[in-house]
Amino acid sequence: MSRFWSAVVHGLTPYVPGEQPKIDNLVKLNTNEHPYGPSPRALEAIRSATNDSLRLYPDPNADALKAALAQRHGVQPTQIFVGNGSDEVLAHAFMALLDHERPLWFPDITYSFYPVYCGLYGVAHKTIPLTEDYAIRADDYLPQGHDKAGAIIFPNPNAPTGCLLPLAEIERIVAGNPDAVVLVDEAYVDFGGESAIALVNQYPNLLVVHTFSKSRSLAGLRVGFAVGHPALIEGLERVKNSFNSYPLDRLALAGAVASVEDEDYFQDSCRKVIATREQLVADLATLGFEVLPSAANFIFTRHPQHDAATLAAALRQRAIIVRHFKLARIDQFLRITIGTDAQCAVLVAALKEILAA
Numbered sequence: 001m002s003r004f005w006s007a008v009v010h011g012l013t014p015y016v017p018g019e020q021p022k023i024d025n026l027v028k029l030n031t032n033e034h035p036y037g038p039s040p041r042a043l044e045a046i047r048s049a050t051n052d053s054l055r056l057y058p059d060p061n062a063d064a065l066k067a068a069l070a071q072r073h074g075v076q077p078t079q080i081f082v083g084n085g086s087d088e089v090l091a092h093a094f095m096a097l098l099d100h101e102r103p104l105w106f107p108d109i110t111y112s113f114y115p116v117y118c119g120l121y122g123v124a125h126k127t128i129p130l131t132e133d134y135a136i137r138a139d140d141y142l143p144q145g146h147d148k149a150g151a152i153i154f155p156n157p158n159a160p161t162g163c164l165l166p167l168a169e170i171e172r173i174v175a176g177n178p179d180a181v182v183l184v185d186e187a188y189v190d191f192g193g194e195s196a197i198a199l200v201n202q203y204p205n206l207l208v209v210h211t212f213s214k215s216r217s218l219a220g221l222r223v224g225f226a227v228g229h230p231a232l233i234e235g236l237e238r239v240k241n242s243f244n245s246y247p248l249d250r251l252a253l254a255g256a257v258a259s260v261e262d263e264d265y266f267q268d269s270c271r272k273v274i275a276t277r278e279q280l281v282a283d284l285a286t287l288g289f290e291v292l293p294s295a296a297n298f299i300f301t302r303h304p305q306h307d308a309a310t311l312a313a314a315l316r317q318r319a320i321i322v323r324h325f326k327l328a329r330i331d332q333f334l335r336i337t338i339g340t341d342a343q344c345a346v347l348v349a350a351l352k353e354i355l356a357a
């Protein structure tokens, strides 16, 4: 606390990122990073961009990246916004598109940055409970008489549950709220979901947000983007150009373009994670864990006889870090990132020991 803080700062409750411990030989399964490295072509592009041109500002409009993404996703460059990680894209969306007289609706169990941005930007919100099965139910997001959303945001697959809402259900929410922006945060969609980008030409109220941090294994580069109607994109650009004209540096732009162009590597590395996930789910079931159906690069699991926080602490003693949320409804779950086959084998062996002890 300081008397030099502004009133806004006094009222903030900041997001708490998963820890990045500085311990060697850690099995780090807590922040949903990709277990395999980025495309070698992306790394080479970053190395090649590391030269005298770094004295110059990067392209403020990121035209090359927008062109590559537009081609990859079958849309126009004017339908794409890029930012310094998708968290920044989301932040701009909260200010530009999600702040209205009626509250923003999002699930009670979801990405915990959403309420943080509501606090930062003063966005009124209402949380909609997930079902007993921890699923998003499309009907709950349709106008209920006079009770309508000012805007809607949710991840698909949801975080930290990993549960996927089928595209037809997303479309019901978007079509049923023609006067509200629906933002679908597809941070994990490449691990088994169908992207709502397929719907953006039909619905001017749909914004789809992606990140390079998970499926493209570039969390350290900080690149995210949004796809939607040009009018939504223009709103985001207005905020961005009132905040920071150069959110993506030259290395990020070069690496991101090369990553998008290396489709084979991308598909292959996502496939590997999915295969490992299916093996891990089977192994955990054998140990008596319940695992929610996951379409992400993590799983959400609980054991009927073992306390989640105790399990997380016992894993930590064995240098295995997973994520536990001390929150209502989910405090008996662990969120476990899909690592390499070897890392998951170490995890399963450790859990077997812990349960037997």
Ligand SMILES: *Cc1c(COP(=O)(O)O)cnc(C)c1O
Binding pocket: 084, 085, 086, 087, 088, 111, 155, 159, 185, 187, 210, 211, 212, 213, 219, 223, 224
């Ligand atoms: C990881 C994550 C993000 C943020 O990704 P960055 O691009 O690294 O900022 C956004 N939304 C959800 C649901 C995530 O899990």
